[in-house]
Amino acid sequence: MPAELGEPVARFIEHLASERRQARLTCNHYRRDLLRLACYLQAQAATWAALDSHDLRGYVAELSRQGLGGRSIARHLSAIRRFYDYLNREGLARNNPALGVRAPKAPRRLPRVADVDQLNELLDGAADDDPLTIRDRAMFELLYSSGLRVSELTGVDLNDVRLDEGEIRVFGKGGKERLLPVGRKALQALRRWLAQRPAMAVDGELAMFLSQHGRRLSARSVQLRLARWGQLHGADQRLYPHLLRHSFASHLLESSGDLRAVQELLGHADIATTQVYTHLDFQHLAKVYDQSHPRAQRRPRSRSRG
Incomplete structure (x- = not known):
């Protein structure tokens, strides 16, 4: 050169x-x-x-x-x-040719979601009295029940959960606070975990979810435990925390059609971020249509024999 x-x-x-x-x-x-x-x-x-x-x-x-x-x-x-x-x-050029040039627009990837029935089976799993398994079930139920980010999950403290009211307070991006509903299954799992938690916690630890050393659980640990849970229970795809968040949003929108409500629950500042789930919902509808409507797909015309 x-x-x-x-x-x-x-x-x-x-x-x-x-x-x-x-x-x-x-x-x-x-x-x-x-x-x-x-x-x-x-x-x-x-x-x-x-x-x-x-x-x-x-x-x-x-x-x-x-x-x-x-x-x-x-x-x-x-x-x-x-x-x-x-x-x-440095005086080696007189203009910047890159100022007016833009890259081709990258196609927006649709988030993956889990099937409702399979997700229910995975979360139910097999009964287990192991404290870590009880903790994991509570975490995963809460991720799917309330659409939390993994950072929001690990940031939850004991006083952020109101079991009697079925609510949880989380702090999202920029420290923005949200008050979210918690479903029946998640509340049951949380109560069971809270009965086990005192035996694991170190003095003064306020975190809801603890490592086996009694301290606040890291986001990486949640990711690893969820992936392992999926492997143990026969998931047909890799499980990760954001998959449960995506599934929460898509399943809720599919049932309610209320985009604004889903935006608030997810904590999206811009509704355009939430609108990606309308495309997922359309994909589901299109799939049902293709499989069910008698004239949805053209079938090859059989040739008559003369």
Whole structure:
């Protein structure tokens, strides 16, 4: 690679590492993305100073043809944008061609949800008097009953749960407080866990859910225990906390059709975030339609024999 293409990249990465104190992984990503563009410029017999927005859009189109998704291309453009800010300050370029260029819009992935009947079977499971199993059942029932994030679950303290009223107080993103209903099954599981909890808790610990050492349980532990629960009880997909939250939202919307209520229960600031579940609901309806309506799917016409 010509020095006029490679050396500015090397100096920029050194600038990021030494002056900007960027993480090594970030520097590695920037180096890789910029050297990829440098190779493209070399093939075009172009220079950094000559690159304009039109040329950069051609490069973005090439990345897309090579199979890169919108998020990966956006990361490339972010690196290029910062690189050209540096080149302009150093007098090596006069413009920033990345300012007016956007990455292709990445398709929004629909969250996965669990089947209602299978989820009921998994949560019922087999009766077990082991304290950790009793704790796990209470956690998983609560995740599905109230649509909690795993961070909200692990942050619950004893005084946040009102069993008689069937309510729980949680603190979501930005410390925003929500008061949520708790279902009958979850209340039963919580009462059973609370009978076991004193024998495990260390003095002064306020957390509702405890590790076997008597301290507040971590989010990672919840993830591992839920995955293990799914394996033990024959789940046909990997279980994780956000799957239960997604399932809560989708099943509730499917039954009620009340998008605003689901938004409030999930603690979404923007209803657009909640609207993804309307697509899930439509998928369910479309599946039922395809399977049930006699004229939903075209069947191949049999040929008459003459």
